[in-house]
Amino acid sequence: xxxxxxxxxxxxxxxxxxxxxxxxxxxVSALTTITAYxxxxxxxxxxxxxxxxxxxxxLIAESTSGMNVAFKQNGTGLLFLLEWQQxxxxxxxxxxxxxxxxxxxxxxxxxxxxxxxxxxILLSTAFQSGYDEFISTGDTTPASVEQSGYATQSxxxxxxSNGTYTGECYRPFHLTNASANDPFTAFASGTPLEIAFxxxxxxxxxxxLATDMATYSLILSNQTYSGASSTTTTTQSSNPTTxxxxxxxxxxxxxxxxxxxxxxxxxxxxxxxTLYIFAGVALAIGILLGIGVALRARxxxxxx
Amino acid sequence: xxSGQVNSGPNSSVSPGDRLFTGRVIGSIVTFSLISSICLxxxxxxxxxxxxxxxxxFTANGxxxxxxxxxxxxxxxxxxVHNSLxxxxxxxxxxxxxxMDKSVPKVKRFSLNETxxxxxxxxxxxxxxxxxxxxxxxxxxxxxxxxxxxxxSQTLDIHYGSAxxxxxxxxxxxxxxxxxxxxxRLLKQPARFDINFHRKDISDLFASLKFYLGRGPKPKFGKxxxxxxxxxWGIYWGMVILGLPGLLIWSGGLNxxxxxxxxxxxxxxxxxxxxxxxxxxxxxxxxxxQFPADLTLFTGVVSEEEMAEDHPLEVVGP
Numbered sequence: 187x188x189x190x191x192x193x194x195x196x197x198x199x200x201x202x203x204x205x206x207x208x209x210x211x212x213x214v215s216a217l218t219t220i221t222a223y224x225x226x227x228x229x230x231x232x233x234x235x236x237x238x239x240x241x242x243x244x245l246i247a248e249s250t251s252g253m254n255v256a257f258k259q260n261g262t263g264l265l266f267l268l269e270w271q272q273x274x275x276x277x278x279x280x281x282x283x284x285x286x287x288x289x290x291x292x293x294x295x296x297x298x299x300x301x302x303x304x305x306x307i308l309l310s311t312a313f314q315s316g317y318d319e320f321i322s323t324g325d326t327t328p329a330s331v332e333q334s335g336y337a338t339q340s341x342x343x344x345x346x347s348n349g350t351y352t353g354e355c356y357r358p359f360h361l362t363n364a365s366a367n368d369p370f371t372a373f374a375s376g377t378p379l380e381i382a383f384x385x386x387x388x389x390x391x392x393x394x395l396a397t398d399m400a401t402y403s404l405i406l407s408n409q410t411y412s413g414a415s416s417t418t419t420t421t422q423s424s425n426p427t428t429x430x431x432x433x434x435x436x437x438x439x440x441x442x443x444x445x446x447x448x449x450x451x452x453x454x455x456x457x458x459x460t461l462y463i464f465a466g467v468a469l470a471i472g473i474l475l476g477i478g479v480a481l482r483a484r485x486x487x488x489x490x
Numbered sequence: 491x492x493s494g495q496v497n498s499g500p501n502s503s504v505s506p507g508d509r510l511f512t513g514r515v516i517g518s519i520v521t522f523s524l525i526s527s528i529c530l531x532x533x534x535x536x537x538x539x540x541x542x543x544x545x546x547x548f549t550a551n552g553x554x555x556x557x558x559x560x561x562x563x564x565x566x567x568x569x570x571v572h573n574s575l576x577x578x579x580x581x582x583x584x585x586x587x588x589x590m591d592k593s594v595p596k597v598k599r600f601s602l603n604e605t606x607x608x609x610x611x612x613x614x615x616x617x618x619x620x621x622x623x624x625x626x627x628x629x630x631x632x633x634x635x636x637x638x639x640x641x642x643s644q645t646l647d648i649h650y651g652s653a654x655x656x657x658x659x660x661x662x663x664x665x666x667x668x669x670x671x672x673x674x675r676l677l678k679q680p681a682r683f684d685i686n687f688h689r690k691d692i693s694d695l696f697a698s699l700k701f702y703l704g705r706g707p708k709p710k711f712g713k714x715x716x717x718x719x720x721x722x723w724g725i726y727w728g729m730v731i732l733g734l735p736g737l738l739i740w741s742g743g744l745n746x747x748x749x750x751x752x753x754x755x756x757x758x759x760x761x762x763x764x765x766x767x768x769x770x771x772x773x774x775x776x777x778x779x780q781f782p783a784d785l786t787l788f789t790g791v792v793s794e795e796e797m798a799e800d801h802p803l804e805v806v807g808p
Contacts, residue, residue: 300551390641464527471530472523475577476511479519482582483510485704 220246220381220404222257222264223411229258229265231354233316233345240267243411250397251383253284259406263358264373268309270385272349281389283310284351287322287382290369293399296382299324303367304399305331309344309353312388317342317353321365337363339370378403508584515581518778522577525776526570529767536760537562551750558757562764569769572717575702581778588779588796596791607663608787611725614656615766621649622759653736660729684713687723691716712803717773724765732758 386394
């Protein structure tokens with residue numbers, strides 16, 4: 187193949203790939219909002235979903251963690267329900283856990299950092315009381331709030347029945363002996379929280395499913411839930427028969443990666459958008475280098 | 491490209507009829523582009539973005555963290571630009587890959603001892619980097635890797651194990667060469683530390699930049715070029731900066747995780763990996779002259795022709 191043809195072929199290939207990359211690239215979605223509506227029915231924190239107990243708020247099937255979650259507020263605190271199934275790959279013994287992570291800073295990744303800690307509320311039969319709270323500052327093993335000199339704020343109950351884990355929790359807005367970084371200090375005034383969901387195994391921590399902090403935010407509403415209507419910012423669909431609301435998965439998440447700007451929490455590159463950016467940058471560098479080589483070589487030629 | 495006469499340049503046994511975009515050049519461009527883009531995304535996401543979006547805290551940790559981020563950014567960008575210019579020039583001159591068949595006369599460049607050290611370095615660095623980043627990004631992709639390695643604590647044990655090997659290697663390396671140098675001096679034999687920086691390296695750097703921009707001849711190097719020295723010290727000095735804070739974290743000292751030692755360890759680890767990707771791999775293996783690999787450190791020998799071309803002052807003396 188002649189030199190000219192090679193160049194043309196190379197340029198065409200690179201241009202085509204660049205065009206495909208740019209064309210397919212999509213902007214990163216905003217946080218998906220989950221609303222904690224005003225409670226109309228009381229909740230008994232016993233790990234058992236009684237008739238009508240959670241029918242006053244949407245039950246959200248969170249697809250990444252595989253949990254069904256529901257939130258509402260009763261004026262004094264947040265009530266939430268977490269339901270997940272036993273799994274042979276990431277939840278198979280007493281070390282199975284499920285829970286939420288909350289923060290009021292832009293964490294984007296997971297497990298916070300020293301300057302922007304997060305609070306984790308984890309439920310597991312591994313805990314004596316069935317649940318515990320943790321402060322996470324980016325370490326692989328977060329410290330329980332008691333270890334840090336604070337008190338657990340939530341009251342939870344976990345019941346495992348036929349492979350289904352059901353956790354019910356209440357967390358008051360008014361905190362007592364809580365970390366200054368506890369996001370609930372600002373949450374009560376109406377500021378949204380960043381929230382993430384996780385299900386996994388303490389005995390084999392590599393096996394877990396989790397969203398990152400760039401996926402969902404939780405807001406308080408003084409409105410009551412009106413059934414099929416929804417105030418969330420992204421696509422939700424309700425099944426009128428089951429009452430289960432399915433939240434669509436934003437494009438910047440996958441099961442185990444964060445989009446993180448936080449050195450310790452997230453990692454770039456494992457989702458589709460970053461893949462396109464990577465391809466685009468690589469192509470741009472390649473094209474520039476190719477042009478550079480050609481121009482440099484041209485300069486070296488002394489024409490007759 | 492129109493035919494004409496090519497200016498003489500490095501390894502310039504070339505003629506205008508020689509193809510410019512050979513498989514080797516394309517391979518070099520593609521590999522360099524891919525690695526550079528990965529490193530750039532890491533750099534932007536993990537270093538530059540947090541650096542510009544986070545208010546600097548005027549505490550020791552805050553200032554040192556910011557300084558480290560700035561250093562990483564500057565070094566990696568300089569390395570990227572330098573190697574891009576090098577690639578364009580090397581490819582444009584149509585330099586040949588050095589022949590290493592049986593017919594070519596060779597000279598010894600590295601001893602078996604050095605080959606063994608390098609193999610140990612590759613293994614310990616690779617394992618430390620894999621397990622270290624697995625731990626750092628544990629709750630994102632790291633958890634999957636940790637699962638393959640047998641869980642979190644086993645990953646940490648492997649990290650400690652490879653760190654010990656690396657620490658022993660560094661101690662042996664510096665100890666061996668220092669002892670050799672001092673012994674030679676005592677015995678009044680020639681004692682050289684070729685790998686040390688000299689004033690000439692600075693002038694070589696500027697001469698190289700001129701050469702890359704077509705404004706001067708290629709500078710002549712001794713046993714090691716300024717880039718090779720930079721590469722060497724970047725890696726070995728980096729291991730010291732990485733290892734000492736690592737030991738502190740291991741023993742729970744200097745505020746352990748989240749503290750000053752942790753900042754040094756994590757940032758230096760990031761710099762080391764980016765540096766290896768952007769600088770070392772290109773300089774040694776992915777340059778159009780050597781692509782896809784230069785095996786000198788494993789074979790221990792180079793051809794006389796390559797030595798004369800790349801290290802003329804070592805052959806004929808300054």
